Amino acid sequence: MPDPSVVVENHNLTPDQTLFGTGKAAMAFSYSNQIAAYSAGTGGAKVEIVTPPTSTKLSGLSVLPSQFWAINAHTAQPAASALLVDWLLNQPQAAKVILADRGLPFNPNTLKVVQPLLAPADAEAAGYLQKVLKVGVEAPPQPNGGSVMNDLSQRIESDVLFGKTSAADGGTSFVQQLTAALATAQ
Structure with missing residues (x-):
């Protein structure tokens, strides 16, 4: 462990500025969608995403989307709004436009559509996400508070x-x- 002041200084840095992102630490626990930033910060060094080891049948992993799509409860167009959200989340045409800009799609079929179109780091994150979708659980939306x-x-x-x-x-x-x-x- 580095000095406590170094740990605290790294709490709110962008990934490329952290100890791991600058090549001063060998590993870090982080979100998989940050691999591109880590790779850029390490000067292009190979960054690999691995699942943590476990001695149980549970992986301990959860999938947390970078964003949740929602419909206003008071919308005058609930059916049209639902169609739009469904299109954004599940349709290949939308996925090909969005790619990883709003986080990787959690729908495994949609993820397979976009993975070959992604930049190398995002494609690696997509491969990791496919593994986690098989062994992990989807994290529920964060509760109020x-x-x-x-x-x-x-x-x-x-x-x-x-x-x-x-x-x-x-x-x-x-x-x-x-x-x-x-x-x-x-």
């Missing part, structure tokens, strides 16, 4: 790394604060 999770985990991680709290107390605090955020969300 859940948007504090990343900031909360980074703050508590900083407190643990700098010795302001123990790992056990940090874990307890994380659960309490996230539970409160979820309970009071509108």
